[in-house]
Amino acid sequence: MSYRFVAASAFLLAACGGAQAADITVFGTVAAKSALEQIAPAFEASSGHKVTLHIATTGELKSDIEKGAHFDVAFLTAAALDDLARQGKLDAAGKVAVARSGVGVTVARTASKPAIGNADDFKRTLLAAKSITYSAQGATGPTMKKIFEQFGITEAMGAKTVIISKITAPQAVAAGQAEMGFTQISEIFDSPEAQLAGPLPAEVQVYSTFSAAPSATASDRAAAQAFVNALAQPAAKAILKARGLEPL
Template sequence: MMQAPEATVAVTGISSMATRPMLARLAAAYERDTGTRVAITSVGGVDAAQRVREGEPFDVVVLASDAIERLAADGHVEPGSRVDVARSCIAVAVASGAPQPEIGTEAALREAILRAGPIGYSTGPSGTHLARLFARWGIADALAARIVQAPPGVPVGALIASGEVELGFQQMSELMHVPGVVIVGALPNVVQAVTVFAAAILAVAHDRMAAARFVSYLVSPEAAHIKREYGMEPA
């Protein structure tokens, strides 16, 4: 039996870690359906934006919408190509087998944080939100010695699983499916922050038509169920 030749890479992209597993599944499904291979590089969001600014030859970028807007303002994104792909909430997680605190209300969440040992969050949008929330609650100074901020590209879930932090916060999509980690739940609505992740075609794209077809697929009805499998909702 003759084996079909492997598809050549037709579209390359760069994204933050928050969308890595979702984009990997979407790229695989797109290749299965179209025969077009997509290769996505996922790194910390700050690093991803910097690599785009430095002109690395990617076709597509997927980042938080505010980061995409800044790249577009500086001319790194093809005008009019930005689309909102998915919405992601912040979740709370602990190590498997550890007691799960009550976090159903703002007061309960605040108390759980004050009672916890080391607390982990990321350098991404979720970490920025948590830092602002702690400041608003007036507990930032009390928590300072217990905060462990994951380096760019390192998932908070890995710090939870290793025992480095007791209570971790990150995008739901990044905490799901991490071995040794259990998601307690999402932040209560009153203190929740939903991040919209967007995609855009880069100004340095080598094949804008191929890139546009993949970006269109990312917002198609066919892609919706994969987004939900990874803790996100279609935008």
């Protein structure tokens, strides 16, 4: 029996029964890109609905929603969803907490993995690195700046930090723009040219929680809620876990 069939069968429990097929636009954060690209086809197969994924950073998607962009489901950080709910953009009653992700360290596929097992090793590795990188958008930048401050190395790291905006940290590392990068662990799983060296040490790790909710103006409220509910099913949780996210 194929994995696709098993997954589709499992998602059937969360689908819309005999409801008429609908087109659903899902705004999904880049941290969940590969997971959503597997979950959406399984949901389509079981429900008959058509899912269109629009993937970008949480900040970009939140801005689009605030400007009036049409969507049926948003899968973003919990903080962003809560803010959008306060603005009346989401149906807060339909929100589901889906997963969390920690920050990971990425290096080129051909590079040796650095010592990052504890805070002391991590500090030494940071100071020894020729260059590091992280995105100007999202939560990773503030997390790393806080760690630098905690370690007392803000000035030392500033001179060798490459801030990126158009590409991901794994892409920057793979392209040779930096020796080491930092981003959500799930994003590192998506890069064929970079590898996950490991998560940040437990002493300094910071998790981002991701939730999903239907739009307050969803084209088909029942179909949108069905997709949200499907994200909490065992089949979806298995996919999320395999792609570097921790299901809740």
